[in-house]
Amino acid sequence: MGLLEAIILGIVQGLTEFLPVSSSGHIELVKAIFDKEIQESMTMTVVLHFATALSTCVIFRKDIAEIIRGLFQFKNNKEFQFSLKIIISMIPAAVVGILFDDLIDSFFIGKILLVGCMLLITGALLFVADKAKTTNKEVSIPHSILIGISQMIAILPGISRSGATISTSVLLGIDREKAARFSFLMVVPLIFGKIAKDSLGLLKSDSGISSPEFLPYFAGFVFAFVTGLLACKWMIKLVKNSNLTYFSIYCFVIGISAIFYTIC
Numbered sequence: 001m002g003l004l005e006a007i008i009l010g011i012v013q014g015l016t017e018f019l020p021v022s023s024s025g026h027i028e029l030v031k032a033i034f035d036k037e038i039q040e041s042m043t044m045t046v047v048l049h050f051a052t053a054l055s056t057c058v059i060f061r062k063d064i065a066e067i068i069r070g071l072f073q074f075k076n077n078k079e080f081q082f083s084l085k086i087i088i089s090m091i092p093a094a095v096v097g098i099l100f101d102d103l104i105d106s107f108f109i110g111k112i113l114l115v116g117c118m119l120l121i122t123g124a125l126l127f128v129a130d131k132a133k134t135t136n137k138e139v140s141i142p143h144s145i146l147i148g149i150s151q152m153i154a155i156l157p158g159i160s161r162s163g164a165t166i167s168t169s170v171l172l173g174i175d176r177e178k179a180a181r182f183s184f185l186m187v188v189p190l191i192f193g194k195i196a197k198d199s200l201g202l203l204k205s206d207s208g209i210s211s212p213e214f215l216p217y218f219a220g221f222v223f224a225f226v227t228g229l230l231a232c233k234w235m236i237k238l239v240k241n242s243n244l245t246y247f248s249i250y251c252f253v254i255g256i257s258a259i260f261y262t263i264c
Contacts, residue, residue: 006216007223009048014227017052018184018235020126020163020247021254025115028157029258032112044220046198051221053191055228056184063185085144089186092145092152094193107157116258118158123251126160129167130244137173139182146172151186158255161187163247166239180239184232 012030016023057064067086070079097104107114139147150168154161162183169179238244 003216003219006044006220009044010051010220010223011227013048013220014052014055014224014229015231016160017224017228018056018162018231020122020160020166020235020244021251022115022119022122022154022158022160022163023052025119025158025160028112028115029254032261044217046195047217047221048224049191049198050195051224052228053188053195055225055232056188056191058229059232060181060185060188063181064188067185082139085139085141086182086186086189088141089144089148089151089182090190092148093155093190096152096155097190097194104155111157112258113262114156115158116255116262118156119251119255119258122158122160122163123248123255125167126163126244126248126251129170130242130248132170133173134176134242135173136175139169139174139178143169143172143174144182144186147182147186151190160251162235163244163251167244170239176242177236177240180236 008030009027012026013023016026066079067083070077070081070083073080137143147165147168150164151161153159154164162180165183165186166176166179169182170176174182238247
């Protein structure tokens with residue numbers, strides 16, 4: 001993989017991991033635009049996801065520390081309850097990811113028509129959520145289950161994970177800033193779990209990063225990490241200020257374009 005390809009993938013991953021436009025869908029679109037010259041290796045996948053996971057940990061370091069404390073205090077307090085909700089929200093996506101891993105992987109091989117259709121669904125979700133009435137509700141355990149199901153569905157390329165989970169939260173009446181916070185925190189354990197799984201696969205296949213390949217991987221990591229930091233902060237402000245409609249329009253435009261690209 002060349003340096004320019006790595007930088008492009010890093011920027012796309014960093015931005016779209018947090019903005020509600022589907023990182024997986026955009027990675028597939030980038031590959032299609034470059035006529036599959038950009039081939040994202042398993043090693044690069046691990047590197048990019050680690051970068052965006054790390055950027056999430058930096059932004060929400062206090063919240064993550066609170067979750068860890070809550071888990072190990074073994075007291076029925078606010079911190080423990082929040083940690084429990086995070087764990088519950090992870091279960092649907094984790095179960096589907098484990099049981100249907102091969103099937104899920106098949107969705108990420110040039111399925112541009114699928115990406116286009118799913119982007120239209122993402123756009124519709126964002127549009128409806130942006131019109132929802134603002135309330136100050138906290139995330140409850142039933143809420144965490146429904147948000148977790150949204151995250152499970154967002155495994156499909158083109159369905160934005162952050163868009164689906166934040167939209168679901170807002171439609172349930174949860175405070176917008178709290179919805180964004182919960183959405184980003186609930187995916188961190190899943191990302192690190194996916195990284196661990198993929199890393200084990202790399203070790204078994206004896207593939208890794210050789211000296212000539214170090215610079216592209218390093219560049220991909222840096223660009224994904226920095227753009228991830230910026231996108232995460234930006235997204236929190238956008239959700240709080242009810243500016244999801246712009247991303248809704250963007251998803252409609254890109255989704256329709258992807259469909260026409262496939263048909264024509």
